[in-house]
Amino acid sequence: MSATNGPQPQDLNRIVLDYLAKKGYSRTEAMLRLEASGSGVSVEEKLKSIEETPDAYTHTYTILRDWVDSSLELYKAELHRILFPIFVHSYLNLLSQDHYEAAKQFYELFKDDHTDLHDFDVKNLKSLSLPSHVAEDRTAQQYRQNKYQLHFSRITFDLLLHFLFENVSNGGSIIIKLINQHIDIHIVPGRPTVLENAKVINEQEGITGQSFERGDAQLQPVKLQQMPMDKEMEKIVEMDLEEEDMMHQNDPNNQSPKLLKEFRKLHEPNAEDAPSRDYIPLPPHKGVDILSEVEAVKDWSKRLHLGPRASLPSVCMYTFHHTNNNMNCAEFSPDSTMIACGFQESYIRLWSIKADKKSLPKSTSVEDSDGSVRLLSHSGPVYGTTFSPDNKYLLSCSEDASARLWSVDTKTALVAYKGHTGPVWDVAFGPFGHYFATASHDQTAQLWSCDHIYPLRVFAGHLSDVDCVTFHPNSAYVLTGSSDKTCRLWDVHRGHSVRVFNGHTQPVTAVAIAPDGHTMASADSEGLIHLWDIGTGRRIKTMRGHRGNIYSLSFSRESTVLVSGGSDCTVRAWDVFKTNYNNPVSSSLTGSVVTPFSAKTSTFNEVNWSTSPDQMVALYTKQTPIFNVSFTRRNLCLAISVS
Amino acid sequence: MSLTVWNIESIKDVAEMLGIGNLADEPAAAIAMDLEYRIHQVVQEATKFMVHSKRTVLTSADISSALRTLNVEPLYGFNNSRPLEFHEAAVGAGQNSLYYLDDEEVDFEKIINAPLPKVPRNISYSAHWLAIEGVQPAIPQNPTPSDHTVGEWASKGTSGVMPGASTAAKEARNGVTSMDNVEIKPLVRHVLSKELQLYFERITSALLDETNVELRDAALSSLRDDPGLHQLLPYFIMFLSDSVTRNLGNLVVLTTLMHMAWALLDNPNLFVEPYVQQLMPSILTCLVAKRLGSDPNNHEHYALRDLAAFLLGIVCDRFGNVYYTLKPRVTRTALKAFLDNTKPYSTHYGAIKGLKTMGKEAIRVLVVPNIKVYEVLVRKTLEKGNEEEIYEANKCMDALYDALLLLRDDQLPNQRTLPPNASGLLEKNVGSLMAEKIMKENDTSLLLGLLE
Structure with missing residues (x-):
């Protein structure tokens, strides 16, 4: 739909009527016909005259806001949601019509309405001042090129329509035009949703860049179970485990359950929900794979x-x-x-944290006195590193737009993967090795295999930088988090997005998928963690407690505990299954029972910062921000902080 | 056009600098608006680099990286290692002040001939338990609970974006390393006010001064009653244990020091509990040391031992519940000293006094069965020893008797009578020397208590 030449009111009515007829809203349709017949004549002229003046936007926005504010509590929450897109597009319209001063006045007048939920975007839009900026700015273009998604109940939508047609000569037409051009309102059956928390936006709301495929995307089936093991390999592993069990059979001290039994439990065949083996081609198994699988079962x-x-x-x-x-x-x-640590000065340093420092084999590369090794090859700050599952290779990504593969044994660079056009923010090895994914400033994530120097898949769809990336435990999906405040799940085989997780109000800084494959967590730069069900694409709950960027998330092996760490110098553990009651008062009360320190925080009387009751414990460091948290295979949590 | 951060005048100034005179208002305003947008764009881009470097402070390197991604030549010559310092200059009355970067002139010769700067410290890591099963162990690497509650309040002040202290410290360290004299500061720094330092010096010198009794008493009473000394407590404890080891030959000072310990324990405003472990050795030294005071014939050290035993009682009473190993440990030390017949009587005396403070049960179980054995030692001394030794042995017997008095059965003094062979039984229990002593006193309740 073109931005300059909106549909005439007659067209609009026809569109709305068609829509209503299609959905079978006969009563609304009748109402609309009745009202449209009364006020269809003089609108066109009035509309023209109103739109000429830059003050019209301020006027109409004020009318709309006052009406929303005075509406019934029941519908208010939903109606409030429409104010933000109207605000943005009014502002952008004013700017592109070169009414600089009017735009700034409008912005200053109404920006406070939206700082709670849309702070990030509101701030980004502030600096725009010329029509050319609107055409160029990323944030502005996000709003211009994508429809803003809103979900209304039927009654709320009827109320809104009624109001707009009543005021059509009084500026309502401007709003109708804006809605028509830039907003996509979905009618959901049932009662209006009462939004439990002011700080959280609805999952279906906002710009997801998926206005058409969106509905389908959420319904696309995903197979979240473990990938079945190679039959031949499974047999050998079982044999080895049986041998192991036999050895320990006569040992009276051995209370642990039979390894073979554990293994069978871990790899229960679940045909319908697991991706088949030929879905993701993997290299044939080797002897070491069997050994490591046996080790993994023992660790488990x-x-x-x-x-x-x-x-x-x-x-x-x-x-x-x-x-x-x-x-x-x-x-x-x-x-x-x-x-492995990545540094601003373009090198990577590898430390051995085993008791004996000699475990890093000698090599020709630069070695420091303390036994650490420097890996030199990048030409820009290194932003991410990841080890292969067999601990033999290391991948790194850097500002120089490349990812590099290193051999841990020889400490040398093996391959440079150049496919991105901007700094690469994050890199992640697949759970079976061989494949890896990168996330970049160029708004794409890419899938690679170690033996190809070009990407196998380019995951395009995010509207801003892709900041973090991780693999699904069955290697069939990749999860990305982005500065456009959404997370996406990508199908590795088909190469397109199968889930969009929308609900953050700040850029996503860390993502993690639970080992069971059904739950994922995402954290934003404000310190909120959202927990999602991957299958349904719905948010399970929001975990509150951090004050600042969260840099790392990790699930325990049984997927029962989530650990997070970030710039606020705390490591926090969260109970994955405990539900949060969204009443902020009760949450701060029960929160104080869980942890002795939140008693202090709840006195701040700030709803947004009260710690949610599912926080199990908050562990403080001596003012050293936490860069990484990760669970070992035996459920010990390791963390890295920097003083 | 007041809504832009950049006013037209500064645009015109820059234009003039570039050789464009008479820039009209309209283009200048347009440039001002565009400038603001571009700056915002660069900062927004630079913020991404900051976030991905996991920092909370924007550096000039971030700006350079941002400019590069925006296809702009980065600005050269801005050193990243030192924080930029802006200076303010007043332009004239009524006008905004001008900020500029100090660009000092450096002599070329000087740079070439200057010694190389010191190499910054190598990056290293240390590992510790942040939590064991969700509980933070109280080790130096972990903050105390009070530390982070303070931190949370502070971070609230800065709109909850980040704890300001850490970056400030980080920045400070960052700046320091690039300079010549690298100074590594200890991680925990305790700041004492000038007044407290002065007070500490006065008190300690008054306590060690043997000549001025009044001043010493004043110092002790100040320690006993004054509030606000908590910051000094660790220093006092240190001073105490230091001075005790250094002044073993000086009875007066030792006695004063014990009084000082008493005063510290008595002060209701002080929280001594964390320092009990450091305090105990000093008290035990004054209790069971071989020789206290320089003159072996001076018997005043018994009074000091009594005082030490009294303090031991206070400490064990008050902190026995918290440090549940405290009492057993003290008892074991005292008993060992008591049973070691190579030790002089002075040590035995202290040990008996110490055991006495441990209560009835300790005497009954640990002392009574050993009196008979101990008698052998005493008898030997009484027969062969010189006058001094005999005096000491008697002193010990008195102390033992004193300890036994604790066992007096006060409950039923009249309803029970002594068994006929009381003295015989007694002799069997505690040996003839002690039995004799007890019979002489003819204390029925003690007899009953012992015979039980």
């Missing part, structure tokens, strides 16, 4: 049991000193024997 049987009914997590903190603010990222190897 020896894991600590975590959860509200078992014990709270134990956290081992590695604090780095003398970094001069130059460290950008840090990552543990899957076997917890190494730490």
Whole structure:
């Protein structure tokens, strides 16, 4: 739909009537016909005259806001949601018509209405001042090119229509035009939703860049179970485990359950919900794969049991000193024997954290006195590192728009993967190795396999930087978090987005998928963590407690505990299954029972900052921000902070 | 056009600098508006680099990276390692002040001949338990609960974006390392006010001064009653244990120091509990040390031992519940000293006094069965020893008797009579020397208590 030449009111009525007829809203249709016949004549002229003056937007916005404010409580929450897109587009219209002063006045007058929910965008729009900026600015174009999604109940929508047609000569026409051009209102059956929390926006609301496929995307089936193991490999692993069990059979001290049984439990065949093996081609298994699988089963049987009914997590903190603010990222190897850190000065440093420092084999690369190794090859700050599941390879990504593969054994660079056109923010190895994904400033995420120097898939759809990326445990999906405040789940095979998780009000800074494959968590730069059900694409709950950027999230092996860490120098553990009552008063009360420190915070009397009751514990460091948290295979939590 | 941050005048100034005179108002206003937008764009882009570097402070390197991604030549010559310092200059009355970067002139010769700056410290890591099963162990690497509640309040003040202290510290360190004299400050710094330092010096010198009794008493009473000394407490405890080891030959000072410990324990405003572990060795030293005072014939050290035993009682009473290993440990130390016959009588005396403070049960179980054995030692001394030794042995016997008095059965003094062979039984229990002593006193309740 073109922005300059909106449909005439007659067209509008026809569109609305068609829509109503299609949906079968006969009563509304009759009402609309009745009203349209009364006031269809003189509108056109009035509309012209009103739109000429820049004050019209201020006038109409005020009318709309006053009406929304005076509406019944029941409908108010829903009606409030329409104010923001109207605000944005009124402002952008004023700017593109070159009414600079009027636009600024309009902005200053009404921006406070939206700072709560849309602070990030409102601030970004502030600096626009010329028509050319509107045409160029990313945020503005997001709003211009995509329809703003709103979900209304039928009664609320009727009320709105009624109001607009009543005031059609009084500026309502401007709003109708804006709605028609830039807003997509979906009618949902049932009672109007009462939004429990002012700080959280509705999942279906806002710009998701998916106005057409959107409905389908949410319904596309996803297979979230584990990928079945190669039959041949499964047999060998079972044999090995049986042998292992036999060895321990005569040992009276051995109380742990049979490994073979554990293994069978872990790999229960679940045909309908698991992706088939040929869906994602993987290289044939090797001897080491069997060994590591046996190790994994052993680790699983020896894991600590975590959860509200078992014990709270134990956290081992590695604090780095003398970094001069130059460290950008840090990552543990899957076997917890190494730490890889990326630095502002374009190099990566590899530490061995085993008891004996000699475990890093000698090589020709630059070695420091303390046994750490510097990996040199990037030409820009390194923003992300990730180890392969077999601990033999390391991937890094950098501002120089490339990702690089390193051999941990020889400490040398093997491959440079150049496919992005901007800085690469994050990189993640797949759960079976071989594949990896990168997230970049160029608004795409890309899928690679280690043996190809070009990307196999380009995941395009995010409307801003892709900031973080992680693989689904079955390797069939990739999850990305973006500065456009959404997360997306991408199908690796088909290469397009199958889920959009919308609800953050700030850029997403960290994502994690639970090992069970059904739940995911995303964290934003304001310190909120959202927990989502991947299958339905719905938000389960919001976890509140952090004050600032969250840099890292990690689920425990049983997916019962989530641990987060960030710039507010705390590591927090969350109970995944406990529901949050959204009444802020009760939440702060029960919160104080869970942790002794939130008693203090609840006295701040600030709803937005009260700690939610599902926080199990908050662990403070000595003012050192936490860069990484990750659970080992035995459920010990390792963390990295920087002093 | 007052709505733009950049006013037209500054645009015109820059234009003039570039050799464009007479820039009209309209283009200048347009440029001002565009400028604001561009600056915002650069900052927005730079913020992304800051976030991905996991920092909360924007650096000039972020701006350079942002400019590069926007296809603009970055600005060169802005050193990242040192925080930029802006200076203010007054332009004239009624006008805004001008801010500029200080660009100092550096002599080329000087730079070439200057010694190389010190190499910054190598990056290292340390590991510790942040939490064990959800509980933070109280180790130096973890903050105390009071630290972070303060932090939370502080971070509230800065609109909850981030705790300001850490960045400030980080920045400070960042600045320091690039300079010549690298100074590594200890992680925990305790700031004492000038007044407190002065007070500490006065008190300690008054306590160690043997000549001025009045001043010493004043110092002790100040320690006993004054509020607000809590910051000094660790220093006082340190001073105490230091001075005790250094002044073992000086009875007067030792006695004063014990009085000082008493005063600190007595002060209702002080929270001594965390320092009990450091306090105990000093008290025990004054209790069971071989020799206290320089003159072996001076018997005043018994009074000091009594005082130390009294303090021991106070400490064990008050903190025995918190440090549940405290009492057993003290008892074990005292008993060991008591049973070691290579130790002199002075040590035995202290040990007996110490055991006495541990209460009835300790005496009954630990002392009574050992009296008979101990008698052998005493008898030997009484037969062969010199006058001094005999005096000391008697002193110990008195102390033992004193301790036994605790066992007096006060409940039923009249309703029970002594068994006929009381003295015989007694001798069997505690040995003939002690039995003799007890019979002499003819204390029925003690007899009953002992025979039970």
